[in-house]
Each structure stands twice: as C-alpha cells, then as structure tokens.
Amino acid sequence: MAYSDKVIDHYSNPRNVGTLDKNKKSVGTGLVGAPECGDVMRLQIEVDEATNTITDAKFKTFGCGSAIASSSLATEWLKGKTVDEALAIDNMEIVEELALPPVKIHCSVLAEDAIKSAINDYRVKNGMPELEMAKSHH
Amino acid sequence: MLKLPIYLDNNATTPLDPRVLEAMMPYLTEVFGNAASRNHPFGWAAEEAVDYARDQIAGLINCDPKEIIFTSGATESDNLAIKGIYEMYAQKGNHIITTTTEHKAVLDTCKHIEKIGGRVTYLPVNSEGLIDLAELEAAMTPQTILVSIMYGNNETGTIQLIREIAAIAHKHGALFMTDGTQAVGKIPVDVQADGIDLMAFTAHKMYGPKGVGAMYVRRKNPRVKVTAQMDGGGHERGMRSGTLNVPGIVGLGKACELAKQEMAADAARLGAMRDRLEKELLTLEESYVNGSVERRLPHVANISFKYVEGEGLMMGVKDLAVSSGSACTSASLEPSYVLKALGLSDDLAHSSLRFGLSRFTTDEQIDYAINHVKEAVTKLREMSPLWEMFQDGIDLDKIEWAEH
Numbered sequence: 001m002a003y004s005d006k007v008i009d010h011y012s013n014p015r016n017v018g019t020l021d022k023n024k025k026s027v028g029t030g031l032v033g034a035p036e037c038g039d040v041m042r043l044q045i046e047v048d049e050a051t052n053t054i055t056d057a058k059f060k061t062f063g064c065g066s067a068i069a070s071s072s073l074a075t076e077w078l079k080g081k082t083v084d085e086a087l088a089i090d091n092m093e094i095v096e097e098l099a100l101p102p103v104k105i106h107c108s109v110l111a112e113d114a115i116k117s118a119i120n121d122y123r124v125k126n127g128m129p130e131l132e133m134a135k136s137h138h
Numbered sequence: 139m140l141k142l143p144i145y146l147d148n149n150a151t152t153p154l155d156p157r158v159l160e161a162m163m164p165y166l167t168e169v170f171g172n173a174a175s176r177n178h179p180f181g182w183a184a185e186e187a188v189d190y191a192r193d194q195i196a197g198l199i200n201c202d203p204k205e206i207i208f209t210s211g212a213t214e215s216d217n218l219a220i221k222g223i224y225e226m227y228a229q230k231g232n233h234i235i236t237t238t239t240e241h242k243a244v245l246d247t248c249k250h251i252e253k254i255g256g257r258v259t260y261l262p263v264n265s266e267g268l269i270d271l272a273e274l275e276a277a278m279t280p281q282t283i284l285v286s287i288m289y290g291n292n293e294t295g296t297i298q299l300i301r302e303i304a305a306i307a308h309k310h311g312a313l314f315m316t317d318g319t320q321a322v323g324k325i326p327v328d329v330q331a332d333g334i335d336l337m338a339f340t341a342h343k344m345y346g347p348k349g350v351g352a353m354y355v356r357r358k359n360p361r362v363k364v365t366a367q368m369d370g371g372g373h374e375r376g377m378r379s380g381t382l383n384v385p386g387i388v389g390l391g392k393a394c395e396l397a398k399q400e401m402a403a404d405a406a407r408l409g410a411m412r413d414r415l416e417k418e419l420l421t422l423e424e425s426y427v428n429g430s431v432e433r434r435l436p437h438v439a440n441i442s443f444k445y446v447e448g449e450g451l452m453m454g455v456k457d458l459a460v461s462s463g464s465a466c467t468s469a470s471l472e473p474s475y476v477l478k479a480l481g482l483s484d485d486l487a488h489s490s491l492r493f494g495l496s497r498f499t500t501d502e503q504i505d506y507a508i509n510h511v512k513e514a515v516t517k518l519r520e521m522s523p524l525w526e527m528f529q530d531g532i533d534l535d536k537i538e539w540a541e542h
Contacts, residue, residue, distance in 0.1 A: 003453070011453060017521050034539030035485045035524060038447055042523035060523040064449035068521060 003065050004099035010069035015076050018058040020044040028122025030114040039063035039107065041071045043114035045078055045086070047122055054078045054086055059114075066104040070094050070111035083119055087131070142457045144503045148343075149292050149320060149438060149494035150461060154389075155345035161392035162347065165385035173382045174373060184384045191391025198394040199318075199337070200328040201354055207374045208387055211351035212319040215338030216243040218378060219315050219353055222364025223284045223336070224251050227313075231281030235259045235312075237269055237298075238479045240288050243338075244317055248286075257281070265481050266430035267296035274303060278310035285314050289321035289337075293463075293476040293492055294429025295438030297321065304333030313362060319343055323397035324435055325405060329354055335362050341386065345497060346393030350386030353378075400497070408495045409436035411504050415493060416441065418508040422515055424528070428463075428477055428490055437495040440477075445525040446518040448473075448488035454514030455491070458507055463490035 003011070022029045027046050033039040039062065046056040057075035061068045073094055078086050094100070094108035113133070120130050145153070165187060173188045175181025192203035209215045220234065236248050238260045248258045259277045261269045269287065278285075285307035290297045300316060307314040315336035321327050322337070323344030329337060340351035355377065356362045363377075370379025416439045419425055424444035440463075443451065448462050463474040463482075473487035482490075491511070495504075519525040527534060 011450075014521060019526065031523065035534060036483070036539075038449070038485070038488060040523055040539070060521055060526060062445065062450075062522040062524045063447050065453040067447075068450060 006073075006098050007065050007069040007100070010072040010098070011065040014059075014068060014072040016058050016072065016079075017060060019060065020046055020056065020058050025125055026122075028118040028120070028125065030117030030119075030121060032113045032117055033063070033067075033110050035062065039067045039110055041067065041110050041114045043071060043074060043111070043118050045115075045118045045122060047083060049126070052082050052084070054081050054083065063107065063110075064104070066098065066100055066107040067110065069098050070100070070107045071114065073097060074111045074115055078115065083122070086115055087119060089115055140502055140506055143459050144457060144507060145459045146493045146495065146499065146503075146507060147459045147461055148496040148499075149295075149492065151342045151348065152345045152496050153498060154347055155393065155396060155497070157396060158346055158389045158392045162385045162389045165388050169384075171384075173384055174371065184382075187384055187388050188382055191387045191394075194391035194395040194398075195352060198327075198398045199322060199339075199354060200330050202357060204375075205329075205354055205357050207353045207355055207377050208382055208390075209351045209353055209378055210349055210383070211342070212241075212317065212338045212340035213243040213351075215340070215351050215353035216241070216317055217247050218364060218367050219336045219338060219355075220244065220247045220251065220284065220286060221367050222377070223313060223315070223362075224256055225365035226363050227283040231279075231283045232256045233259070233279055233281040234284045234286060235261060235274065235277050235282060235307075236286045237261045237263060237288070239263050239267060239291055239293075239296075239476045240286070241292055241317055241319065244286055244288065261287075263296075263479055266433070267291055267294050267428075267476075267480055268298060268430060268433065269303070271299065271302055271306060275306050275310075278306065278312065280311070282307075282310060282312045285312050286316070287314075288317040288319075289327065290318075290325070290435045290438075291429065291476065292320050293461075293474060294440045294480070295320070295435035296429040297325070297433040297435060299433075300332050300334070304335075308333060313360075320435060320438075323394065323401065324437060326401070329356070335360070336364070341390035341393050344393045344397050347386050347389040350383050350390050352390065404497050405436040408497075408499065411499060411501065412437055412439050412493070412495055415439060415495075415504050415508060419511055422512060425515075426486070428480060428482065439493045440490055441493075442477075442482065442486045442490040443515045444486060444489065445522050445528055446489050446515055447485075447522075448490070450518055451489055451491065451514060454518055455511055457510050461492040461494075463487040463492070 057078040059071040091108035091112040171180030171184035173184040196203040304314040313335040318339040322339040337354040342348040428440040477487040
C-alpha cells in the first residue's frame with residue numbers, strides 16, 4: 001500500500017512520543033484499541049485548570065503507520081486547544097489531513113476516541129461528569 | 139555501494155541465475171521448434187533440449203528422466219498430483235491425508251477434493267511445525283490413497299520427517315506425495331532414499347525462470363499413474379497436455395544442474411549467514427524464532443518481535459524486501475495460518491518477518507539487514523504503549539481492552 005507523504009513524515013518523525021504522569025490530577029489518559037485488533041493508542045493530555053487549556057500532549061501507539069500518524073497528528077493539534085475545542089476534533093479532519101485511504105479510516109476513529117477518552121479521564125479525576133462517548137462509528 | 143532495497147524474499151521467488159539465462163537464450167531465439175514436431179530438425183532440436191533437461195533434473199532428485207512431467211509450476215503440479223491421484227485411484231479409496239501448514243496449492247486442492255466427495259484429514263503440527271507420526275499412523279485407513287505432506291515449509295523452513303512419513307504411508311498401502319517447492323535445489327532431495335512417489339517443484343525458487351515446474355511421478359515400485367487434468371495432445375506420457383515450454387524447461391534443467399553442483403556450498407554459506415542474522419536479531423528482547431531450529435531449510439529464518447505491530451514493522455523495514463506474517467490482502471489483515479497452526483497468537487503472528495536468503499545474498503546485505511531491523515524494532519517499541527506496559531511488569535492479558 002502506498003502511504004501519503006504526511007503519513008510517512010509522522011511515522012518517520014513522530015511528534016510528542018512519550019509519557020505523562022498519569023497520577024497527576026492535571027493529566028488525562030486515554031487508552032483505546034486492543035492488541036489482537038492490531039492497534040492500541042495511548043494518548044495523554046495535561047490541562048491547565050485555570051484556562052481549561054491543553055498545555056501538553058503525548059502519545060504512544062502500537063499499530064500501523066496510519067495509526068501512528070493519526071495519534072502523532074492528534075497530539076500536535078491538541079496542544080494549545082481548550083478542552084472544548086479538543087472535543088470538537090472530528091476523525092474526518094484527520095482523514096483529510098493525512099489523506100488516509102478508506103481501509104485506514106479506523107485509525108482516525110481510534111485517535112478521536114483516544115482524545116475523548118483522555119478528556120473523560122481528566123474530567124472524572126477533577127470531579128466532572130463523564131461525557132457520553134459516541135460509539136456510532138464502531 | 140549497497141543497493142536498496144535488499145531482496146530477502148527468496149522463498150517467494152529467486153532471481154534468475156545468469157548462467158540459467160545463458161542456457162535458455164538460444165531456445166528463446168533461433169531454436170524455437172515445437173518439441174512435439176517429429177518430422178523436422180526444428181522439432182528434433184527442441185526435443186533434444188527437453189531430454190537433456192530431463193536428465194539434469196533427474197540427476198538432482200535421483201530418479202529416471204522418464205519420471206519427470208513438465209508443468210507450468212508447482213501449483214499446477216500439486217493440483218495435477220492430488221486431483222490426478224484422486225481420480226485414478228477412486229476404486230481403491232477416497233481418503234487423503236495432509237497437514238494444516240501446507241501451501242494453498244495443496245490445501246485448496248484438498249478442499250476441492252472434499253467438495254467432490256473425497257475425505258481429507260488435515261493433521262495438526264506442533265509448535266515447531268512438525269506433524270506427529272503417531273497421529274499420521276492413527277489417521278491411516280484402508281481407504282487412504284494418498285498422504286501429501288510438504289518437504290520444507292515456505293514460511294518457516296521447517297523440514298518434515300519425510301522418510302518416516304513415507305514409510306507410514308507405504309505400510310498402509312497409500313502413496314506418498316510431497317510438495318518439494320522450497321526444498322528441491324536447496325537441500326538434498328532423493329526420491330529413492332526418501333520414498334517419494336510424487337513430488338511437485340518449480341524452477342523459480344531455485345534461480346530458474348517463472349512459469350515452469352515439474353511433477354515427479356514414480357514409474358516403478360509402484361508404478362504410479364495420475365489422471366490428466368487437461369485434455370489435449372497427450373504430451374508428457376498423457377498426463378499433461380500442452381506444448382512444452384522449451385526455454386523454460388531448459389532453464390529448469392540448468393538450474394537443477396547448478397543446484398546439484400553448488401547446493402552443498404550454498405547451504406553452508408547461507409546457513410552461516412542465516413544463523414548470524416538470527417543470532418543478532420534474537421539479541422532484541424522478546425523476539426522468537428518460529429518453526430523448528432533443528433530441522434530447517436538453511437536459508438530461511440522466521441522471527442516474531444513481540445509488542446510491535448506487523449504493518450508498522452513492515453513500514454519500518456522499508457529497505458528490505460521481506461515477507462511478514464500478516465497476509466495483508468487488500469482490506470483484511472489476516473495473520474498467517476501457518477504461524478497460527480504453530481500456536482502463535484494473532485499479534486505474534488502479525489509481528490513476524492520472514493527472511494529468505496539466496497545464492498546472491500552477501501554478508502554486507504546481512505549486516506545492513508541486522509541493523510535496519512534492530513533500529514526499526516527498537517524505534518517502534520519506544521513508541522509502543524504495550525512495550526512500556528511490559529517493561530512496567532503489567533500483564534497485558536489482564537487488561538480489559540476496548541475492542542473496536
């Protein structure tokens with residue numbers, strides 16, 4: 001399969017690979033996917049409570065080039081966004097940006113899920129109610 | 139200067155040896171006759187070339203030249219042997235025994251046999267890819283007409299206990315056929331000593347051209363016959379009609395002659411190279427050899443790297459032409475059925491690489507491959523949440539994964 005230049009770039013030079021301290025109250029962690037499905041993404045955000053802004057984002061992904069690129073791109077987009085803005089990120093924006101073929105759309109869905117899951121983790125930690133996760137595309 | 143990518147997928151196909159091409163050239167140009175033309179020198183020259191090739195092939199596998207039937211390749215030979223035996227021996231029985239790790243050319247042919255009323259037993263293999271001889275013995279029935287078990291496996295290189303298997307088949311009155319595609323020309327295959335009644339093999343896995351193969355069919359003790367699967371001019375003792383591919387056959391013959399001369403030296407050199415590659419790659423934590431280490435084709439290594447994903451790994455080793463345990467067919471990502479039969483989990487099967495070395499592989503290429511794979515695996519593991527969890531001592535099987 002031919003990968004787009006952007007996928008190859010993110011795969012070769014992934015942005016924000018790493019780990020944030022998941023025990024910190026300001027950090028939200030999302031772990032989505034399953035090893036037997038061939039993709040596991042862990043996406044973490046650090047939120048400044050006063051401004052509700054994401055100050056840092058890190059990822060680690062077990063998966064194909066498109067999955068790695070989707071999560072790498074997601075961390076780039078998350079930094080500097082408010083939590084509400086982050087919630088509005090749609091998987092199709094990732095598909096468009098990375099020019100993912102139809103068989104790789106699930107990688108972008110996983111990235112969107114990881115963002116929402118990280119935000120939910122942050123919300124729960126900070127006494128806010130969990131948001132309903134849209135499962136429609138599963 | 140090293141040329142990239144490096145070709146290490148020689149179980150898929152090998153490059154043509156220039157000496158083979160040289161032998162073929164006249165038959166692609168001035169000596170163009172039809173080997174079946176009996177009335178003029180054009181036909182005679184072609185027939186002579188075919189006869190010479192038959193001798194060369196017979197010399198490699200220790201048979202009578204008349205026992206070689208030319209085909210288009212190993213897939214056709216597998217089909218012809220299994221379907222041909224099933225039809226020819228219908229009076230005797232309808233049961234065939236094979237294994238779960240055969241090539242699709244055998245497995246799908248067996249499925250076809252089941253559809254038309256035959257009975258097929260698919261023997262499982264152990265973690266090394268070997269069948270249990272006692273299980274084979276137990277599966278034999280008076281209706282068993284054929285045992286078809288491959289010589290060396292295409293994915294792992296595992297070599298079955300061919301002589302023992304042949305003896306069991308014969309003890310119960312069945313014929314023994316083997317798919318010798320990966321073994322012939324790479325290790326000594328002797329149809330007499332091994333007790334082989336039928337064998338499929340092909341030129342392009344041993345530095346010959348694509349599109350030509352052969353089927354060995356025993357003529358004595360016992361005399362084996364197969365029903366032709368294609369109607370026509372009755373070539374090849376009536377078993378395989380169709381104008382002979384003379385240049386291809388000349389190429390197969392030359393490839394066999396070279397194999398006979400160089401096989402032992404090639405096997406020693408490639409075996410040492412393969413062992414070095416494998417030893418180096420196994421210095422990576424959580425990497426495993428798939429198949430038998432003891433009984434294995436000398437030029438093959440199949441290694442799984444845990445906690446990295448197969449497709450990502452293939453992308454990471456872009457400077458190598460290798461195969462992965464992911465049969466990445468269009469949309470679906472199916473793990474290799476051969477590795478699964480060895481008991482590998484889906485994820486370990488996905489994260490495997492198959493290295494197939496050739497006569498033309500160099501030490502320099504192997505050095506490059508070692509570093510390239512090490513770098514890719516290390517980089518992907520640094521990026522892998524599963525690797526981090528493993529390092530932290532978390533049992534991944536105890537995690538409730540959100541399936542998607």
